[in-house]
Amino acid sequence: MSSSTAPAVSSSSRLSTGQMLALLAACTLVMGAGWGIRGAFGHSRGAMMPGAMLGATLAVLAMRPDWWRRAAILAFVCSIGWGVGGQSSYGIIIGYSKGGTLRNSLFGYASLWLVGGLYSGIGAGFLGLALTKSRSWLQQFIWPLTIMYSAWLGIVYLSLLEPIFEHFLGQGEATADAWWHHLNLFRESLLYYEGGEEVRGYTYWLHDTNWLSVLLTIGINGLLWVAVPRWRNANALILLLAVGWFAGMYFLIDLAGLRMNPHRAETWAGVLGMQIALAGYTIYHRNWATFMLVSYGFIAGAFGFSLADFIQMVGTAKWGPIGKYAWLQEFGYWTVMEQLFGCLMGFGTALGLIRLVNKGLAPPAEDTSSKSIDIFSLFFVFGMLLVFNFKKPLTVWLRESDISGILFTFPTGNWALPVTILYLSVLLYFLSRLHSGKLAMVPATHLGQAQLQAFLINLAVLLMYLLIGQISSTNLFTFLSAITIGLLILFSVDLKPVDIQNAHLPAESFTWFPGPLHWLLWAASPFVLWGIATITIQFGMKQNQYRFPEDAPPPKEEEKEPAEPQNSTGLLPIRQPLGYLIDEMNLPHFDRC
Template identity: 35%
Template sequence: MILLPALAMSVGWGFRGDYGHEAGAMVPGALVALAVCLTSRRPDWWNRATIMAFLGAIGWAFGGQMSYGRVIGYTAGSQWIDVTYGYASLFLIGALWGGIGAGVLSLALTMKRSELERFVFPLAFLWAFWLAMDLSGLTEYSHELWSSYDVDWVAAVSAALVFSMLYRARPDFHRPCRFLLLLSIGWCAGFFILTPVLGLRMTPPRGDNWAGCVGLYLALVFYLKRAQNSVALRLSAYGFLFGGVGFLLGDLINMLGRSQWSIIGSWPMLQGLDYWKWMEQFFGLVMGAGIGWGAKSLLCQTEDQDRKLSEIDSNEFCSRVLAAPEEDTTARGFNFIGLVFLLVILPWKNLHKNVIQWQKEKWIPEEFWNMPAGFWFLVVGLLLSLAIIVAIWETRRQRLALIPDSNLGRAQWLFLLILWMSLAGDFSKALPRLAEKSVFLVQLSFWITGALCTLLVVRLKEDDQRLPQEGLTWSDRRWSLSLFTKLISVILTAALIGSVGWLTIQTHDEPLPGSHLRFE
C-alpha cells in the first residue's frame, strides 16, 4: 500500500515535468488516488474509485500554478543562506502541493455520497465558465489589465463570483458553494496579504502563486477543523510533510548531478543524464509513499497478513480503522462527470501539446489535402472522445461487456487507462529525441515503472477484502496527530533543511550553471 502509490506518483510526476502546470499535475494526482484505492482492500473505497481519482486530480492541480525554477537556481549557489533559502522554499512548495492534494482527496473517504453529488453542477459550471472565458479571450484580456505579480488571480476571482452566484441560485448548492467559495477567497486573501501588502516575494521576478496557495491551504485546514474532519487533517498532514521532504531531497539529487559530485563525476555512465527529471521522479516517489503511508494508517491491519477477512473476527485485529463512508443515495452523477473529466478532458488538456510541438519542430507536414495538419488531429481527437463518452454512458446503463461488473475491476481499468494513455502520449512527444542518452533513459524509466505498477495492479484480487463491521468515524479525535509528533516533525524538518543546504555547498566551490542569488 506504500509501494504502488510511490511508483504511481513517481511516474506521474515524471509525466507532469514534461507537460507542466495544473493539467500535468492532475495525472499523478489521479494515479496516486487510484493506487491508494486499489491497495486498500476496501470494497467501500473501490466503490468510490472514480471520485477518488477525480478529487486526487483536482487536489494536486492546485499546486501546478506555483513557479519553482528560480527557487532551484537558489540551491545551485555557493552561499549557505541562498542555498538554504532555496531548499526552505522548495519544502514549502512541495508541502503545499501534497497538503492540498491529500486534503481534497480525503473528502472522497469521509463525505456522504449525497454531499459529494451536490458538487457536480457547481464544478461543471465553473469549468464551462472558464472555458468560455478562455475561448472568448476574456481571461487573457483580464490578465493584461493587471499582471504586476504574474499570478492566476483571474481564475480565483472568477471562481469566487461563480460560486457566490450559484449559492444564491438554489438551496442545495449552499454547502458545496460555501466550501468552494471559502477556497477561492482563501487564495485571494493569501496572495493579497502576503505579496502586495506584506511585500513577500519568494522568486522575484517570477509569479507569486505560492502565496495564493498558502491562503487556499489555510482555508482548507480551517474548513476541515470546523467540520471536525480529523481523518482529512491527518491525511493532509502526511501529504504536507512528505511533499515538502520529497521536493527538498529530490533537488539535492539534482544538485549532486549538476555538480558532478563524487562517483557521478568519475563514472561516465552517470554523466550527461537529465538530473532534473530524476529530481521530479524522486519528489513523486517520496510524496506518493507518504500518501500511501497516511492512508495505510487509516486501515485495519493484522499481524498475519496472509489470513483473509472471512477467517478473522473484526474485533480481533481492528483496534482502529476508518468506518465506511455513508452511501445515502443511489445518484451517480459524480461518477459520470469524473470519468468524462479523467478520460476526455484530462488527455485533451495535456496531449494537445504534442501536436503543437510536432508543428513547431516540423515533424509533421504543415498541410494535408489543403487543410492544416492540426485539423486532422482535431478530427481524430473528437472521434476518440465521442467513443469514450459513449462507452462511459453505456457502462452507466450496464450495457458494455468490455467493462467488468466488479468495482475493483473497474478501478483497475481506470488506473491502467490513465497510466498508459499518459505514458504513450509522453513517448510520442519524446520519440524524435530518443537518440539523446538522457531522453532515452527517462523514457525507459517511465516504462519500467509503468510496467511495475501494472504488475502490482493486475495481482490484486477481489477475494481478499477487508471491510470491518465497525470502525471509527472520520470525526473521531483519535485520528488526530499528537502535539509531540507535530513538534518533532517541525524540528527535524528545520534540521534537514539546514543540513541539506550545508551538504550542497560542500559539493562545489563556485556557483553552478543556472544559479541565482536571493540575497546580496
C-alpha cells in the same frame, strides 16, 4: 453498473504485510513516474495526470470494497488536488538552492519545502474528503465545477472574441487593435516592466497569477449559493478556498512583502491561503481523518521536494561516485529530482491510507443510488484531462516538417478540434452505456472496474508522454519500468479485501490526529534544510541566481563598447506591445498556468 464488490475470499480488518508493501511500492513508483512525466507537460494540467494515476492506483491497493466503488471519484479528486499546486513556479528557487551563500541556498531549499508541501497537502486533503464525505455531498460539486471550468475556458480562449470586437467596434484596423490590446491586457494580467521600473497598475500585487479565474470562481459560486440551495455545501467549500487564495496573496505578498519569486509568478501565496483554508475547514468540521491526510501529504511533499533537489545538486556537481562512474552521469538529474519528489509524495500518501485502513475508518455514506459523480469523474479523467494535455504533443508535431503539412486537403493542425470533438462524443456514448449497465466489456465487480481504470489511466499517461517523441532513452526506460512494475503489483496483489464490517471509527474521531513522531518531522525540518544547504555550498558550483542582492558577488569590470544610440522620432521611447514584453521576459502566459 453492478453492485457486486469483491470476490468471495476470506478477509480481515487490517491490511496484511504484503498488502501494505504493495500499496507503498505501487504508489511510490506510479507517482514517481507520473511526476517525471509531468515535467514534460508542466503547470496544473500536467500535474493532474500523476494525481489521477495515484488516485486510481491507491483505490485498488487499499483493499477497501467501499473505496473500490469510488475508484473513479478518487482518481478525479486527486487529479484536481495535485493540479492546484501545479500553479506554483519553482524554477528560480531551485536556482537559489544551488549555493552562492548559505542564506541563498537555505532560502531556496526552504521555498522548495513549502512549495512541495502545498503540492501534496492539498491533493491529500481532497482525497480525504472523497474518502469521508457522503456520495450526495460529493455530487453537489458536479454542476458548480462544470460551470466554473466553462467560465475559465472562456477566459483562456478570449482570442475567439477578436472578430466580434472587430465587427461591432469598428472595421478599421487601428480601432480593432486598440480594443484587442485592452482585452488582452485584462486577460494576461501580468506584471511587466518599462525602463527598468515597475509599472504599478491595478494588477501589481497579483504578480502574474490567475486571479481572474479565482475572481470568477467567487462570483459564480456566490450566485449559485443563492440560486441553488441544494448545492450550497459545494459552493461554500469552493468559496472558502477561493477567498483563501485572495487572502494569501493579499496578506503575504501585498502587506507582508514576502517574495519568493521576484519578477515571476507568486502563486504560492494564494495556494498557501487555500491550504490554510482547507485545513481550517477540516478542523471546523472535526474531520480529523482528512486533517491527518492533509498533514501527512504536506510533510511528504515538503521533504520530497527539498531532498530531491539536494540529490539533483549532488548529480549536477558530479560529487562522489557520480563523478567517478560515467554511467551515473547519463541520468538527467532534473528529471531524477522530479521523480524522487513524486516518489516521496506517493509514499507519504500511502502511509496515510494504511493508517486509515488499519484503524478502521468508517465507510462513507452511500446515501444515493445515483452514479452521476462516477460518470462525471470518468469523463474528466479520460476526456478533458487527456484532451487538454494533448496540446503538448500536438505542438511538437506541428513543428516537425514531415507532419505539419496537408492531410486530406486540410492543414494538419485543423484536425485537432474535430478529432477532439469526435473522441469526447464517443467517450460520452461509452459512459452513457456504462451508466445504464449495457457495456459488457466492463468487469462486473467494483474491484475489476477499479483495476481497469487504474490500468487505463496509467497507460494513457505513458502513451501521452510517448507521443511527444522528443524523449531520452534513459527517461523512457525509467518511466516504463516504474509504471510496468506498478501495474504488475496492481494485478498480482493478494485479493483479500479488508473487512469493513468492523470499521466503525468515524472521521470525526480525534484518534486520527497525527502523533508525536509525525510532528517530530515538522520540528526537524529547519535542521534538515540547514544541513543540506550547508553541504550544497561546499560543492562550489557556479551560481548566477541570488535572492538577496547583497549576497551576489560584485560584477567584474569589463570594457564595453559604447552602445549606438537608437533612432527615435519622438521624445519618449517606443513602448512595445504587451505580448512582446511577455515573450522577452519569458513569463508564463495565462493559458499555460
